[in-house]
Amino acid sequence: MDIQSLRGMPDLFPEDLEKWHILEKTLSKVFLSCGTKEIRTPLLESTELFNRSVGNSSDIVNKELYSFLDRNDKSISLRPEGSASVIRAIIQKKQEHEKHKLWYQGPMFRYERPQKGRFRQFHQAGVEYLGYEEGLSEYELISMVIQLNQQLGIKKYKIKINHLGDKDTKENFCNALKLFLEPHLDTLHEKDVARLESNPLRILDSKEESTQNLLAKAPRFQDFLSESPKTFLTNIVQHFTDQCDIAVDSSLVRGLDYYTGLVFEVVSEDLGAQDAFLGGGRYDHLSKELGGKGMEAIGFAIGLERIIDLMQIQPLQNVQKVAFITVGEQDQQKTYKIAHALREANLGVILDAFLSSATLKSQLKRANKHEHHFAIIIGEEERELGKYLWKDLSAQGDQELLHFEALIDKYKNL
């Protein structure tokens, strides 16, 4: 076949999606239990939105944005994340003065080098609390993260937190770091030399050994933080420490420019190189930077392809599956009225009408292969008697002939 899917944009097949559905249901249940409401924003936004939010110095905007000109020569981009769009939507609706607890889910796009756990089209589910100042909302979001992991059966994970201080803290630290690094430009990896100009803070999470060696002697970010954020971090760690593995990581700066205040990431060693399956933080200035009124904001997003690898939940087992088998000459209209009536009686059961003219034997073989629990068989004999054969496909193989009403009754009570 000469047409293939694009690199890093995998298909999801029915056998994959069974687990996805459980994940999505669990996520929305936990989100809703905290009083959040769902928001859906478009996949396409103006490129300017991401330039002004995620930031020109971030890899996401610099190298990974899927941007192109539309038919009106306007630069538009596939969204690389959800927070910027949510803020844009609230500003556009002029609702910055209200409090919002929102959640969303859907595909995101980043032109990254595909590898295990890293895709060009991937999915996120996220939560954004808008209009909530620093304090209790940080606690509620971390507690939501712990709850999610519990519900999904994820036990081996670590929550890393850090505080990026305010604008002055960031500026003072960046100036000091620049002063320290400038005499060492020849030792610094070229990627990090570029960052020194665009966003020095990102140098802290550099993966380059030469940079990390230099940083060992460089000014430390935590020394520029005032007492209040340090105490805030210590209190959070103390509060959650008996529920999960949580620790301050002062090199955690996150890859998006909009953060201020608390930032956090959840990692699992079971994931390999791309070990972060959740990331978030506070970004109180974004609303103003996008032309809206001041509005505090904090949130997180989960990488669904990554968290699904960690889930310890068996696919739904208690959904009953019934094969609807017809054999021989049939009054098709009448037969499928029966299928309709059965589904109407109990939508919680899967009635899999085979729509086939194959023999009874081969249809039963198919029912067994697909692990159906029961079969309803309408053959010529049954039609003459005005009855339907109800067959248990488990080892016992019980079967009985039922009138229409008894059949509906049985089906209703599955």
Ligand code: HAM
């Ligand atoms: P992020 O850290 O860029 O944050 O992405 C969140 C999560 O999405 C990551 O931890 C990772 O699990 C997943 N992810 C990112 N890129 C990929 C990829 N190429 N392939 C697979 N999974 C990926 C944000 O996007 C922020 N908007 C989070 C946030 C919400 N901050 C505040 N509110």
